[in-house]
Amino acid sequence: MSMADRDTIMAYLDGELDAEARRVVEADKAAMAEIAALQRQADAIRALYDPAAAEPLPARLSPHRLALLHNRRHREGLLRAAMVVAVLGIGVAAGWLLRPVPAPASLYEHLIADAVSAHTIYTAENRHAVEVPGSEGEHLSAWLSSKLATALPMPDLSKEGFAFLGGRLLPAPALSGGRAAQLMYEDARGERLTLYLTPAAGVDGPEFELVRLGGDNALYWADARITCTIVGPQPAERLQALAGAIFPQLSPVPASAPAYREL
Template sequence: MTSQDRPSEGGDRMGPPKPDRELQALSAFIDDELHGDERDAAAERIANDPASEATVAAYRAQDNALRALFADQGEPQIVRVRPRSRERYLIAACFLIVGVACGFLMHMLLPAFGDSPRFAERADIAYAVYAPEQRHAVEVAASQQDHLVTWLSKRLNRAVTIPSLAEYGFQLVGGRLLPDEEGPAAQFMYQNAAGERLTLYMTTATIRRNDSRIRTLKDGQRTTFYWAWDRVGYALSGQIGEAKLQAIAYDTCKELGGDPKNW
């Protein structure tokens, strides 16, 4: 055990903090590392100094607690060699440098990867909520598509394009306005002859960068493919099979101006 690992020597019961050498001597006494005159001197100090006696008692209590903690382990335990004071300082400095470097790296990476999962999760939840609806699946029906485009373009503060999925047998049902984390989002719903539904989610509220690489979010039978392009986040959700949904997402990305070549 190192003096670094020992319980605090502060407090009224144990008196003023002891010099590091004295603590090392008490630690060595507990670990049976002192011999001859050094051990006799340490034993005499413990016997005559209540603070030293209390420190040794605390060390032994900690040792006993550690032994009890690992008493039921089937494998033999590894005994750690006690580093010297200088080595402890060097180890602490290394951990500090590594911690700072990791923190800086995470700070640089989080803005790049933090946007997509949030809007993708919202798109997935919106699909789960509205896809089963029969009478109120959308706010504005496909019969009023021009109004739908004008309305949502104004709310998202950019020109909105509703891609056609007729090639895959899906017709537009309509759309609705939804709240995103920091602003509005749009959801367009499609349906095929078998009654299967897809939703395309668009948001500009939390998008800080372009990333047309496809990413996948799965929740049970639901799959969402999502990407970002021209400061818009897109998420296509459905339950029609992952391969077919990915093909539709690929074509949708191209139709909306994205470049899915690196998918």
């Protein structure tokens, strides 16, 4: 009668026992007979399938070949992805190049746009429309002249029916490190007008430009020293008439009669 259990017999057969355990099993005749039978079985299984391992390898089972195919597929996948990105990019670039605006805005156009933005924002304010009230005209003039590093007189438009409300200092994002001054006027009906003033250094563009943006007209004027954009809801003719009163006051040398260019 075998004293060894099934697991011990299998462990012996499969080489999982240490030397001492093996000696114990080997002393057991019945166990050794069982092991011999199982050994024959295992030999038969190997005889059955070992030939499969000895067959020459077909090309399709070559790891080197499979790796090449895999890498090629991988690369093609990446290439496809790159092409999708490229096509999208071309579309975006074409869309940008073919956008309605035919040419990039130049600096003075940015100044006009900024002038209109500032006009829209601050003329809507009642109590905080200006930073320094028009009653402190002298102080305001000195302050803004100092900030913009150029002499800025506060034009008087009372003859044209506009009261001077005051002014504020603004950033001028279009100019590098730039500053701008906004002066605000109001007529008897409560309609407001702003002047957007910047130093003219580095700004090239026409001397005059009249643009309609939204509900407002903007009249841009520049000389060698300063730029001034007049913004208001008034008709273009009215702005031109006002400009005739404003520019001579801003510039020490009276400007000659302007010839406006319509956009």
